Amino acid sequence: MHAGFSAIGLHAKRFIGRRFTDASVQSDIKLWPFKVIAGPGDKSTIVVQYKGEEKQVAAEVLETSIEYA
Template identity: 65%
Template sequence: DAKRLIGRRFSDASVQSDMKLWPFKIISGPAEKPMIGVNYKGEDKQFAAEEISSMVLMKMREIA
């Protein structure tokens, strides 16, 4: 789902409609970039969609 946010603005209609369906929180970041809010190790953090996609690919690489 994070891939759908790459290259879009927080105010984009598709982002706003998809936000209602996702189990994670989307926050407006710098320059209206959508940021994903998560609780990681007891701390609230914000990550860009590109960072989340990178983390997923790194984990897949570890597993393979």
């Protein structure tokens, strides 16, 4: 899956601090143009392509990166 960072940033705020197994996260995953997986501690983790490599990034980290880019 591929989505621009701005699109990911708009949606990432919706699941910051929410567990991957949260019902609202599971419902929203179906609508998002990017992949979300369960990370350490059941945190919602975004899968992104960066310089040709797949990276797993916590929503909080991604949101901070976008704000200061």
